[in-house]
Amino acid sequence: MTGTEVLTGRVADENGPWLADRLLELGVELAHITICADREADIDAQLRFLASNGVDLIVTSGGLGPTADDMTVATVAAFCGVELELDTELESTITDIVARWARKRGSDPDLESVRVATRKQAMVPVGATWISPTGTAPGVVVTAESGAPTVLVLPGPPRELQAMWPAAVETAGVQKAIAGRTEYRQETIRMFGLPESELADSLRIGEDTIAGFDALEITTCLRKGEVEMVTRFEPDGAATYDAILALLDERHGTQIFSTDGATVDEQVAALLSGRRIATAESCTAGMIAARLTDLAGSSAYVAGGVVAYENQAKIGLLDVDAALIETHGAVSEPVAEAMARGALARLGTDIAISTSGIAGPGGGSPDKPVGTVCFGIALADGSTRATTLRLPGDRSDVRERSTTVAMHLLRRALRELTD
Amino acid sequence: MTGTEVLTGRVADENGPWLADRLLELGVELAHITICADREADIDAQLRFLASNGVDLIVTSGGLGPTADDMTVATVAAFCGVELELDTELESTITDIVARWARKRGSDPDLESVRVATRKQAMVPVGATWISPTGTAPGVVVTAESGAPTVLVLPGPPRELQAMWPAAVETAGVQKAIAGRTEYRQETIRMFGLPESELADSLRIGEDTIAGFDALEITTCLRKGEVEMVTRFEPDGAATYDAILALLDERHGTQIFSTDGATVDEQVAALLSGRRIATAESCTAGMIAARLTDLAGSSAYVAGGVVAYENQAKIGLLDVDAALIETHGAVSEPVAEAMARGALARLGTDIAISTSGIAGPGGGSPDKPVGTVCFGIALADGSTRATTLRLPGDRSDVRERSTTVAMHLLRRALRELTD
Numbered sequence: 001m002t003g004t005e006v007l008t009g010r011v012a013d014e015n016g017p018w019l020a021d022r023l024l025e026l027g028v029e030l031a032h033i034t035i036c037a038d039r040e041a042d043i044d045a046q047l048r049f050l051a052s053n054g055v056d057l058i059v060t061s062g063g064l065g066p067t068a069d070d071m072t073v074a075t076v077a078a079f080c081g082v083e084l085e086l087d088t089e090l091e092s093t094i095t096d097i098v099a100r101w102a103r104k105r106g107s108d109p110d111l112e113s114v115r116v117a118t119r120k121q122a123m124v125p126v127g128a129t130w131i132s133p134t135g136t137a138p139g140v141v142v143t144a145e146s147g148a149p150t151v152l153v154l155p156g157p158p159r160e161l162q163a164m165w166p167a168a169v170e171t172a173g174v175q176k177a178i179a180g181r182t183e184y185r186q187e188t189i190r191m192f193g194l195p196e197s198e199l200a201d202s203l204r205i206g207e208d209t210i211a212g213f214d215a216l217e218i219t220t221c222l223r224k225g226e227v228e229m230v231t232r233f234e235p236d237g238a239a240t241y242d243a244i245l246a247l248l249d250e251r252h253g254t255q256i257f258s259t260d261g262a263t264v265d266e267q268v269a270a271l272l273s274g275r276r277i278a279t280a281e282s283c284t285a286g287m288i289a290a291r292l293t294d295l296a297g298s299s300a301y302v303a304g305g306v307v308a309y310e311n312q313a314k315i316g317l318l319d320v321d322a323a324l325i326e327t328h329g330a331v332s333e334p335v336a337e338a339m340a341r342g343a344l345a346r347l348g349t350d351i352a353i354s355t356s357g358i359a360g361p362g363g364g365s366p367d368k369p370v371g372t373v374c375f376g377i378a379l380a381d382g383s384t385r386a387t388t389l390r391l392p393g394d395r396s397d398v399r400e401r402s403t404t405v406a407m408h409l410l411r412r413a414l415r416e417l418t419d
Numbered sequence: 420m421t422g423t424e425v426l427t428g429r430v431a432d433e434n435g436p437w438l439a440d441r442l443l444e445l446g447v448e449l450a451h452i453t454i455c456a457d458r459e460a461d462i463d464a465q466l467r468f469l470a471s472n473g474v475d476l477i478v479t480s481g482g483l484g485p486t487a488d489d490m491t492v493a494t495v496a497a498f499c500g501v502e503l504e505l506d507t508e509l510e511s512t513i514t515d516i517v518a519r520w521a522r523k524r525g526s527d528p529d530l531e532s533v534r535v536a537t538r539k540q541a542m543v544p545v546g547a548t549w550i551s552p553t554g555t556a557p558g559v560v561v562t563a564e565s566g567a568p569t570v571l572v573l574p575g576p577p578r579e580l581q582a583m584w585p586a587a588v589e590t591a592g593v594q595k596a597i598a599g600r601t602e603y604r605q606e607t608i609r610m611f612g613l614p615e616s617e618l619a620d621s622l623r624i625g626e627d628t629i630a631g632f633d634a635l636e637i638t639t640c641l642r643k644g645e646v647e648m649v650t651r652f653e654p655d656g657a658a659t660y661d662a663i664l665a666l667l668d669e670r671h672g673t674q675i676f677s678t679d680g681a682t683v684d685e686q687v688a689a690l691l692s693g694r695r696i697a698t699a700e701s702c703t704a705g706m707i708a709a710r711l712t713d714l715a716g717s718s719a720y721v722a723g724g725v726v727a728y729e730n731q732a733k734i735g736l737l738d739v740d741a742a743l744i745e746t747h748g749a750v751s752e753p754v755a756e757a758m759a760r761g762a763l764a765r766l767g768t769d770i771a772i773s774t775s776g777i778a779g780p781g782g783g784s785p786d787k788p789v790g791t792v793c794f795g796i797a798l799a800d801g802s803t804r805a806t807t808l809r810l811p812g813d814r815s816d817v818r819e820r821s822t823t824v825a826m827h828l829l830r831r832a833l834r835e836l837t838d
Contacts (some may be wrong), residue, residue: 286705304732
């Protein structure tokens with residue numbers, strides 16, 4: 001991967017993780033990810049490093065623009081020991097794309113000047129296969145002599161790279177490079193409310209008691225209060241995986257919420273089918289509503305909600321009794337329940353969820369420190385419930401974590417409704 | 420950097436960009452970022468690659484845990500040609516930390532068993548300096564013989580790495596490795612509504628007309644509808660930078676909204692001082708409210724808002740006339756204005772902003788395709804205004820872009836109020 005903007009910390013590298021996922025799906029083992037600036041010597045050094053480590057395929061992203069500071073194709077060609085030549089068919093393709101864009105913006109392009117500007121991008125290593133551009137930069141696949149790795153050159157913008165990937169994989173050069181791959185299965189278990197250390201304990205037990213455990217590659221990771229465990233194995237490891245799943249189910253059954261890849265968001269969406277939901281948010285201030293409407297089709301079940309940041313908004317828009325706030329404080333279970341009840345009544349929904357908490361950095365007290373968040377749920381039968389948690393981290397952590405907790409509380413309440 | 424979880428695409432590498440930023444601030448040029456799995460051969464190959472490219476300092480992150488699959492320290496020691504030895508002072512430090520955590524969780528730790536479990540993390544390369552752990556993993560600085568790079572080993576969790584960084588930089592080994600650095604200045608210009616290609620045109624003019632242009636390192640990047648241009652230069656490049664800034668101001672003055680590093684969020688927050696704001700969101704469904712409340716202290720000016728996803732919510736919670744929706748459709752400027760007016764009146768604020776749009780993938784029509792978003796602003800003097808845009812991209816792009824546009828519309832309206 002090249003890109004001064006990635007190296008200087010201003011852009012996170014999206015392509016590395018995305019390509020890692022695609023390669024894993026194909027059963028290709030990824031040995032190294034490297035990032036450098038758009039400098040010939042650095043790109044060349046990385047290509048040499050990767051080649052000397054015996055990889056079969058090098059995928060580069062970035063450095064394909066029309067300007068002089070983009071030099072990936074020329075550097076790869078030199079590395080593979082081939083010249084660049086103008087591909088006139090490709091030149092026409094790029095010229096057409098640029099001209100079409102110009103006309104869309106209402107300007108009348110001078111085709112010859114466009115051609116000159118885009119000529120650099122139509123220079124292709126001799127013998128290479130090019131992949132049609134999504135933007136203006138084509139990809140190329142350079143197959144070197146036997147023993148040397150195949151180099152697949154893709155553009156840096158994630159949207160372009162992702163759109164061109166399927167065609168790139170189908171090229172003869174890439175297919176040949178990945179011919180020796182193993183097919184893997186990959187399964188994901190998601191848990192909520194389980195400390196990572198307890199999962200580690202269970203995995204140590206699994207290691208001691210389940211035959212074939214070591215042949216499975218297990219990665220666990222904590223994200224936003226959930227623990228995600230991904231297991232990758234060859235087809236004959238399926239029975240071992242089932243044994244691990246059974247062990248975890250026995251020890252952490254109540255904390256496992258997904259074994260089929262579904263996220264809590266997808267589960268809540270499915271459970272809301274045929275129902276309508278409203279939100280009443282204080283400390284999360286719209287984050288739950290935004291998350292519920294992330295998924296396409298959410299207008300079928302999201303009615304709307306209220307961001308009740310000031311107490312006056314809780315009173316005026318959610319009919320919370322001012323005396324209740326006076327007595328218990330805005331961050332309290334009675335107020336959270338009243339907020340949920342208010343949203344449910346105002347929007348006439350089947351279920352409503354509320355948050356009221358102290359995200360920090362200010363506003364904490366010995367009694368209710370920063371991180372204290374009250375959640376309320378109201379149902380159409382008139383029942384309500386509330387929970388209070390103390391969530392760790394800074395303002396942004398507390399707000400994100402609260403949103404995830406809300407999704408899990410919704411999941412639990414909706415499952416009870418369905419059972 | 421090591422970490423199977425990063426390499427398999429499930430976790431984005433946060434440490435690379437963060438360290439890149441810190442090194443830049445120090446004036447240290449970052450040549451390569453590399454990522455590999457927690458495998459001895461791969462870590463060693465990357466260390467050798469970096470050393471052979473003549474770097475002065477290698478920073479590693481990750482692979483310092485207590486379990487056997489974490490092997491960074493041992494691999495670095497072998498690479499530097501030194502043995503590991505138990506540091507008893509460090510062992511006590513880690514044991515104390517683990518025991519304190521256990522007691523916090525209410526369990527009574529067996530100090531001897533804790534000591535055994537943490538012994539691996541107290542093994543330090545002979546002659547190395549260790550950096551006190553924030554979690555349980557200490558950092559180490561290994562200074563090899565002359566000519567070889569200094570290796571700084573830090574833990575993988577971003578929170579731990581970031582907390583330990585200042586102490587790591589102060590160590591004699593790191594100071595010696597970065598002694599030859601140049602101090603750089605870095606300036607950021609942010610623009611909104613400017614195509615990246617027009618900025619590129621202006622920079623080409625700058626290259627032709629401004630002396631010393633090539634000595635400045637300029638990176639431009641598009642993020643969420645804004646263009647950010649970061650310029651890095653040695654102190655004697657300041658006059659050249661000023662000339663570039665003047666050129667851009669002349670050509671794109673109305674699109675430049677920040678030259679001092681401030682984000683639009685910070686500018687809106689400052690402009691809202693002494694005022695109160697309300698939101699009325701349909702397609703963004705809480706994202707504007709969430710963004711306004713991202714900053715600490717926002718409770719001083721955010722009153723609250725309404726997520727009016729269904730038409731009934733627009734009517735019931737924002738007093739939008741049903742006939743208006745019937746006549747113009749929910750995605751229309753009259754409805755957006757009525758929504759903003761409703762939020763302003765209900766919450767008694769000085770300003771209110773609204774969105775109503777088609778985020779997709781469904782719901783588009785020839786007349787109002789996916790990406791059509793109407794924005795409304797209402798002010799306390801009774802005036803309203805509306806804008807309609809067609810935003811590119813998928814559902815998530817349209818919603819994020821709408822949120823950014825809303826911030827810029829707010830900025831403009833608030834500046835007019837202030838002028």
